[in-house]
Amino acid sequence: MIATQDPKIHKRVEALGERLRERGCRLTPQRLALLRLLVSSNTHPTAEQLYQQLHEDFPTTSLATVYKTLAVLKETGDVLEVGFGNHPSRFDGNNLSPHAHLICRDCGEIIDIMENRNLSEFSRQVTSRSGYRLISQRIDIFGICPHCKNGDKKPSNTIINQGE
Amino acid sequence: MIATQDPKIHKRVEALGERLRERGCRLTPQRLALLRLLVSSNTHPTAEQLYQQLHEDFPTTSLATVYKTLAVLKETGDVLEVGFGNHPSRFDGNNLSPHAHLICRDCGEIIDIMENRNLSEFSRQVTSRSGYRLISQRIDIFGICPHCKNGDKKPSNTIINQGE
């Protein structure tokens, strides 16, 4: 069970639900719970992690359902999938504005970094110079977080390499 | 069969071979051929594509061997793996200096964009501000290339989304 007293979270869940309904999608209890999870977590959880939590309230829920709903939300642009090669993808249901990721290679923490003007400018320059039409960009910065530097390990979502 | 007359390519192949030998690795004909392929291609091929080409000269070669050798070369830092979620990873054996990628969403073309000073500066700022130790960064810019804009489709390595 997740506490969803925060009015801000409640509001965003409502909005997401509305958007799904507009699309002709049904708002099942499972989906609602998934929306709440996505919106109230700020750790970029994996599908598996979302599934584990959902499972507490819906013991019969399957991972497939989680993936299916995430697929819908990705299409509507309401969640962002952050894939790392073979490692399980991480999902962000909070931050829709363009941003970079700061990622700890050891514990897998992902922090959203609001985009800076230079980066957008860079993308625009690069694409126009090459005759491309710009769609999107992705910026990941890999490092070691303060905790892991000190050895206070709280291993959770280890990411080995940048490419894979 | 690949033409490897280019002295520049030849030199880089030699260098890579030398580095492998230094590491106590053996320079088998298969590996040599793979090195040549990697160095002489500028299209960021997939493991599968490398395998297909290798196969022309070594009909018994297996994909596993390609992956194994690529793994070694990744470790030595001589090739860069560029993973895109579930899509097959692409490998770059030419450009080792830090760079961004300009990627066509339709045909999968990947162009290396030499890094600009602002980007490195951005990463440095972000990490130090968060107490992280910087390891590396990855910058992918997604768009539609001029050919695909015009419908001159030569589909090869389609990449659907940025995240996955």
Next chain:
DNA sequence: CTAAGTGCAAAGTATTTGCTTAGGA
């Protein structure tokens, strides 16, 4: 009522691993 979603199991991809044989140094 009925199209969409659930949940199970099975299939799919991309990559890795184990193990036996071959061959480079």
Next chain:
DNA sequence: TCCTAAGCAAATACTTTGCACTTAG
């Protein structure tokens, strides 16, 4: 000769799909 690499097959990990049953609207 010795020990790493090749090559095959099987395993793995994440994600998607097919289908019969359920349910929100």
